Amino acid sequence: MMRSGLFARGIGAMALSLAGVVGVALYATTAAADTLDDVRKAGVIRIAVPQDYAPFGSMGSDMTLQGYDVEVAKRTAAAMHVRLEIVPVTMANKIPYLVSNKVDLALNLGKNPERAKVIDFTEPYAPYYTAVFGPKATAMSDLGALAGQKIGVVSSSQEDLYVTQHAPASAQVVRYQDNSAAVAAFLSGQVAFLATGNIVGAKLLADNPQRGFAQKVLLMNSPVCAAVRKGDGAMRDAVNQVLSAERASGALNTLSLQWLKQPLDAKP
Numbered sequence: 001m002m003r004s005g006l007f008a009r010g011i012g013a014m015a016l017s018l019a020g021v022v023g024v025a026l027y028a029t030t031a032a033a034d035t036l037d038d039v040r041k042a043g044v045i046r047i048a049v050p051q052d053y054a055p056f057g058s059m060g061s062d063m064t065l066q067g068y069d070v071e072v073a074k075r076t077a078a079a080m081h082v083r084l085e086i087v088p089v090t091m092a093n094k095i096p097y098l099v100s101n102k103v104d105l106a107l108n109l110g111k112n113p114e115r116a117k118v119i120d121f122t123e124p125y126a127p128y129y130t131a132v133f134g135p136k137a138t139a140m141s142d143l144g145a146l147a148g149q150k151i152g153v154v155s156s157s158q159e160d161l162y163v164t165q166h167a168p169a170s171a172q173v174v175r176y177q178d179n180s181a182a183v184a185a186f187l188s189g190q191v192a193f194l195a196t197g198n199i200v201g202a203k204l205l206a207d208n209p210q211r212g213f214a215q216k217v218l219l220m221n222s223p224v225c226a227a228v229r230k231g232d233g234a235m236r237d238a239v240n241q242v243l244s245a246e247r248a249s250g251a252l253n254t255l256s257l258q259w260l261k262q263p264l265d266a267k268p
Contacts, residue, residue, distance in 0.1 A: 035104050035235040044083040047073040048097050048106040051088035052178040055259045056108050068259035069107045079242040091154050110158045110222035120230055122239045124223030127265050130159050133201045135194040136214035146171040152191035153183045159195035162219050236246050
């Protein structure tokens with residue numbers, strides 16, 4: 001019964017959140033001018049970069065944002081011949097910032113039908129998949145093994161949506177505000193399993209070899225895309241041109257090897 005209530009509240013909260021974003025998006029789409037034209041006139045592009053999701057974006061020891069997405073943002077602005085303004089965001093406020101015109105472009109989003117209702121996606125620019133991580137000794141062939149277990153997710157993430165929809169009714173999905181909190185909860189034993197991206201999972205395993213953790217179940221392949229406001233075709237096409245050129249030159253692959261420790265997929 002607890003799981004059913006949590007499930008209902010979780011779905012309800014996500015539905016209300018999506019409804020609010022849809023409303024803002026509809027207003028923004030009708031009220032906003034061409035973003036690309038605005039960027040060129042202002043001479044600056046505001047790009048949302050995650051601040052809590054290493055190695056894509058996190059605060060370094062000098063308290064400046066660093067990571068793969070920071071470098072992609074720099075190359076995008078340089079290719080467009082405009083100044084870059086990085087706007088640090090979390091998973092929860094990334095899409096609201098975009099649709100309410102607080103940023104011109106948002107990095108690090110996986111494509112799914114729910115998000116496609118309110119934003120448009122560029123071509124992928126980084127490899128990514130999501131999976132469940134947990135004790136190596138625990139047998140798990142599918143999400144059915146989560147029956148009666150606690151699993152941590154980042155609230156409103158793709159993992160949250162997928163696990164909420166597919167986990168057994170007796171599983172307890174525990175939502176955290178950001179990736180750092182979800183990982184900390186997993187490491188401290190507050191949850192038995194963690195659903196997250198392959199990059200985060202790989203670092204988790206590498207940093208804690210003595211803990212006996214392992215990747216248990218693959219959830220979905222979800223290459224990383226950038227996003228623009230719904231119907232903002234000119235901006236999407238301009239960003240795609242930049243990404244295509246950076247991919248063709250080998251620059252994106254170099255960045256992927258440096259930050260993500262894996263090669264870029266051959267095709268977007």
